[in-house]
Amino acid sequence: MAPPRTYRCESIILSYTPLDEADLLVTMYTRDRGKVRAIGKGARRATSKLMGHLEPLTVVQMSMANGRSMDIISQAEVLQSFSELKGDLDGISKGLYLAELVDGFGAEDSPNPNLYQLMIDTLTVLQADTESDMPLRFFEFHLLQVSGLMPELYHCVECRIELEPDAHRFSPNVGGTLCLECNPEDAHLRPLSLRALKVLRLLDRSGIAAASKLTMDDSLASELKSLLSTTVSYWLGKEIRSNSFLERLHKDSLPEVYK
Amino acid sequence: MTQENISGAAPSLARLVQELNRLPGIGPKSAQRLAYYIIRLPDDEAYALADAVTSVKQNIVFCEECQNLTDASPCQICSDPRRDQTIICVVEDPLDVLAMERTRSFRGLYHVLHGVISPINGIGPDQLRLKELFSRLDRPEVTEMVVATNPTLEGEATAMYIRRHQGRTDLRITHLARGLPVGGSLEYTDETTLTKAFQGRQEI
Ligand SMILES: [Zn+2]
Ligand SMILES: [Zn+2]
Numbered sequence: 001m002a003p004p005r006t007y008r009c010e011s012i013i014l015s016y017t018p019l020d021e022a023d024l025l026v027t028m029y030t031r032d033r034g035k036v037r038a039i040g041k042g043a044r045r046a047t048s049k050l051m052g053h054l055e056p057l058t059v060v061q062m063s064m065a066n067g068r069s070m071d072i073i074s075q076a077e078v079l080q081s082f083s084e085l086k087g088d089l090d091g092i093s094k095g096l097y098l099a100e101l102v103d104g105f106g107a108e109d110s111p112n113p114n115l116y117q118l119m120i121d122t123l124t125v126l127q128a129d130t131e132s133d134m135p136l137r138f139f140e141f142h143l144l145q146v147s148g149l150m151p152e153l154y155h156c157v158e159c160r161i162e163l164e165p166d167a168h169r170f171s172p173n174v175g176g177t178l179c180l181e182c183n184p185e186d187a188h189l190r191p192l193s194l195r196a197l198k199v200l201r202l203l204d205r206s207g208i209a210a211a212s213k214l215t216m217d218d219s220l221a222s223e224l225k226s227l228l229s230t231t232v233s234y235w236l237g238k239e240i241r242s243n244s245f246l247e248r249l250h251k252d253s254l255p256e257v258y259k
Numbered sequence: 260m261t262q263e264n265i266s267g268a269a270p271s272l273a274r275l276v277q278e279l280n281r282l283p284g285i286g287p288k289s290a291q292r293l294a295y296y297i298i299r300l301p302d303d304e305a306y307a308l309a310d311a312v313t314s315v316k317q318n319i320v321f322c323e324e325c326q327n328l329t330d331a332s333p334c335q336i337c338s339d340p341r342r343d344q345t346i347i348c349v350v351e352d353p354l355d356v357l358a359m360e361r362t363r364s365f366r367g368l369y370h371v372l373h374g375v376i377s378p379i380n381g382i383g384p385d386q387l388r389l390k391e392l393f394s395r396l397d398r399p400e401v402t403e404m405v406v407a408t409n410p411t412l413e414g415e416a417t418a419m420y421i422r423r424h425q426g427r428t429d430l431r432i433t434h435l436a437r438g439l440p441v442g443g444s445l446e447y448t449d450e451t452t453l454t455k456a457f458q459g460r461q462e463i
Contacts (some may be wrong), residue, residue, distance in 0.1 A: 020284055022447050044444050046452060055412045085410060089419040096378045096412075104377075125361050242378035252424070 005066045006074065012101040012119055013058045014076055018044065026054050026073065027103060028062070031116045035106040040069040050076050053129050057095045057123065080120075091130035093249055097242045098122055098139055104236045105147050107216055114146040125212050133221065138211045140228040141203040149235055152176030153201050158184060168192045172231035188234065196223045231236050271362050272298070324395070327371045328387040330344075336369060343367040347367045347395060348405040349421065351375055351414065355407065362454040370395065375413040376420055384420060396425050405430040405460055409444045410435075433460040 011028035013256070014035075019025050022044040027037050043050040053060055053076035063075035085091035102119050104110065122139040124135035129135075142151055156161055169178045170192040177192060178184070199220070203211055216224075233240050268276070272294060280290035297305055321327070322334035329335070336342060336356075343421065346367030356369050372387045396404065403442055406421060408414035422432055435456040 022444075045447050046449065057412065080460075086415065089416060089423060090415045092412060092419075093378055100379045241381040244381070245376065245378035245383050247381055 006063060007066075008061065008063050009036070010079065011036065011060050011062050012099075012116070012123075013054055013056050013060060013189065014103045015056050016040070016054060020032050022048075024054055027068075028060070029102050029106050029116055029119065030062075030111075032087045032111050033111050034110040034112060035103065035108045036071065037063075037108070038062075039067065040073045042075075043073075045064075053078050055086075056099055057086060057092075059120065083121055085123060085130065090249060091126060093242065093246050094126050094130065094136060095123055097136065097240070097246055100240060100242045101139070101143055101232060101236070104238075104240075105143055112146060115143070118142050118146055121208050125208050129212070132212060134212045134214055135208065137199075137224055137228055138203055138208050141200065141234050142208075143232060144235070145204075147235070150204075151200070151231065153197065153204060156182055163197075165194060167194050168197060170227060172234040182252055188230075190227070190230075192227070193220070193223060195220050195244035196227065200226055200227075311409055317334065321388075325369045325371055326373065326391055327369060327449060329334055341366075342375055344400055345402055346403040346405065347392075348407050349392060349406050350445070351417075355409075358445045358450075358453060359407070359457070362450045362457065364454045364457050365405075367403075370406070373413075375408060375417040377413050384424075384455055387417075389424075391422070392421070396427055396430065401430070405433045405435070406458070407435050407445065407457075411444070421444070433462055433463060 005170065009030040009032055011030040014027045015027055016024045016026045019075070022042050023140065024040040024043040026040050026043075027035065030036050034084070039184070040048075040050045040054050043054055045051070045223045050073060054073070058078055059080040059082075061077040061079055062073060064071045065074050082095070085095055098119055102115065106115060118139060123136050125138075126132075127134045128191070143251060148240060149172070152175055153163075155177075156168075157174050157176050158178055159182055161179055163177060166180070168191075169189055170176065171178065171184075171186050171188045171190065173186050173188040177197065178189070189259060195216075229243065275297065276287075276290045279285055280287055284288075285293070295307070300308075318330050319421040320327050320330075321331050322329045322337055325334060327334050327336070337451045343366050347370050348359060348365060348367055349370045349372065350359065351372055351374060353371055356371060359365050359369070370388070370392045372389065372392070374382055374387050376383060376387065395401065400405045400442075405427070406418040408417050418434065425432075426429050435453075448456075
């Protein structure tokens, strides 16, 4: 029998499921191979050399061997553990939200190094400030962009006229912004304020560091959050499960009178 | 499981295969193998298996105190007057209680969460036995809570959530010592390591 083929890849761990015999089924997103699912043999035993290297939100240099049905993790070297992010409940819940989206948008055998880099960059910025929600908005917007689903922000998607600086409407279904004249039958159609359009255009043009410094009032923040997470969830084809824990933490942090 | 796999099989056999297939880690092939194994068992052994399943469903309840699985509530540990009533050790699941009891180093009470906060799997605080924990913590005789969730990301997140949401200011909250390797699980940790981790527990 030929020896198993081995390969190395830089990965970020997204999640794992415990299997029999202290094994783990690990889902990771790799820089060069897209999403990969692989087995960590005996990884939950205290004596395992994989122990602690396979926690979600850890950047790992993986050595893998091709197995019969699934690849086997033979070695894992931690490159970045994001330990400050993981020492904070908001940091963990935001990081896991990103992980769920990368799992949903990333595909096996379909490398997307831009998506990989977006995840790393967003975790890095989140680690410096776990309270801000702007890194999540930047991530959602650019997740659409690197997935080829970038919403149109400059012309009406129906009649193609250039949009005036005005309130418009938005729908993930038709691919972005609509002028007030065009009225396609569309259940996803929603109003879009001029302020929100401006922030979307800014997210388009700026890097994550600048975008994350943006501050806004609650009503604009919640318009953007709702618009982007609805769009992401529309393309995902299902509800984003980790969103409910994020919202729970947000609600818990409000003063009693707002609950 | 697909219809073709079981077409041609007797309906009662197909039903058994289907039920076994629902169990975690049991795929359609294993389910079939187990079903044929059960058919070949002597009658008394097969009925003993069926009876064990029925009996566990009829008799096992959650302890009204610690939420562990028990035949009678409150459970043996909660109703034992020799246990230290001032300290509650919070664990993820019943197997962790067994692991801690094997060390014989803990003489207080437990609280079983039945899981951890797992946002990606849609498991939040309401799916765990947290309300029951917080109401036990309201009793003034309780002076210490040892949070013994597994040293995994979700276990740590659960510990942080508990710390943030418990209402006492005078409660000593401790964590198993960092001797436990990250990513490990209490279930797969040997007794010596677990005892050391417990004795070296630190305030957080
Ligand atoms: Zn138009
Ligand atoms: Zn009990």
